[in-house]
Amino acid sequence: MTVLFAIAIVLAAVSSLGVVLSRQTIYSALSLVLTVGMLAVLFLLLNAQFLFAVQLIIYAGAVMVLFIFIVALLSPDAEDRPTLDLRAVIGILGVVVVTGLVFVAARNGITYNTNGFHAVAVGGASNPYHTFSFPPDAVNNAGNVQTVAGQLFTNYLLPFEITSMLLLVAAIGAVYLTRRSSQ
Amino acid sequence: MLNLNLFPYLLGLSAFLFTVGAMGVLIRRNPIVVFMCIELMLNAANLALVAYGRFLNSEEGQIFAFMVIVVAAAEVVVGLALITQIFRLGRELDVDDLSEMKE
Numbered sequence: 665m666t667v668l669f670a671i672a673i674v675l676a677a678v679s680s681l682g683v684v685l686s687r688q689t690i691y692s693a694l695s696l697v698l699t700v701g702m703l704a705v706l707f708l709l710l711n712a713q714f715l716f717a718v719q720l721i722i723y724a725g726a727v728m729v730l731f732i733f734i735v736a737l738l739s740p741d742a743e744d745r746p747t748l749d750l751r752a753v754i755g756i757l758g759v760v761v762v763t764g765l766v767f768v769a770a771r772n773g774i775t776y777n778t779n780g781f782h783a784v785a786v787g788g789a790s791n792p793y794h795t796f797s798f799p800p801d802a803v804n805n806a807g808n809v810q811t812v813a814g815q816l817f818t819n820y821l822l823p824f825e826i827t828s829m830l831l832l833v834a835a836i837g838a839v840y841l842t843r844r845s846s847q
Numbered sequence: 848m849l850n851l852n853l854f855p856y857l858l859g860l861s862a863f864l865f866t867v868g869a870m871g872v873l874i875r876r877n878p879i880v881v882f883m884c885i886e887l888m889l890n891a892a893n894l895a896l897v898a899y900g901r902f903l904n905s906e907e908g909q910i911f912a913f914m915v916i917v918v919a920a921a922e923v924v925v926g927l928a929l930i931t932q933i934f935r936l937g938r939e940l941d942v943d944d945l946s947e948m949k950e
Contacts, residue, residue: 669853669856669857673856677863677864680867683871684870684875692883699887703894712900714913719916723890727886727920730927731879731923738879738940740879752874755869756870763866770854815910816913827918830918830921
């Protein structure tokens with residue numbers, strides 16, 4: 665389990681660097697496919713089976729195919745290798761500093777202070793939002809698609825419906841933007 | 848039960864992916880690659896949400912991540928439509944040259 669985590673984390677980090685540093689756009693797209701796939705593996709290891717499927721179907725399936733289709737359609741030239749100018753230096757500094765700070769904060773704040781790390785039991789009486797009641801370990805048992813769906817279609821029904829409106833607006837917008845003007 | 852020691856590594860990977868994506872937005876000039884870097888940042892946020900949800904025994908992180916995926920899909924559709932339209936207008940695909948909105 666830990667070995668799988670390590671492999672997925674390392675591959676995701678390396679391939680994300682490939683997205684930024686590849687000169688050819690198609691290599692960036694393929695690196696992003698690998699990153700998205702490794703994140704799907706991490707979702708599965710984190711017991712988010714539904715998101716694992718959604719990540720593979722929507723990201724690796726639909727979004728990345730759309731990206732590669734557009735790259736093939738426009739066939740952009742290879743860029744020059746990014747030079748080490750001020751923007752690159754700021755970016756590299758940001759990567760190092762923010763990653764280090766988050767890692768140290770998470771390690772010292774959460775892992776070594778288990779008293780301060782309270783887990784709220786799903787369906788517990790203390791949590792007023794969990795009207796859809798499950799035993800406390802339900803999230804950790806296999807097949808938590810049921811608990812996710814229970815939340816999604818009860819407490820989060822309105823945001824779920826609003827996302828359907830968002831998808832409709834995006835589809836109409838894409839059709840409007842890409843239509844040929846008649847004049 | 849999952850090992851709690853893994854949690855800082857997951858959050859660290861999330862921060863790393865997010866900042867690498869931000870760096871890509873800064874240094875790359877091709878708008879398609881810039882969109883890919885934005886996808887990278889959204890995925891980093893998803894990873895943080897799912898990791899927190901897993902370690903706090905709550906499925907709400909997964910629901911928020913699901914919403915983020917839907918928003919990212921909508922954003923990609925509109926953004927790639929804009930890029931194809933810019934390409935059709937005969938402009939060069941370079942975000943440094945596309946700084947004004949007039950045609």
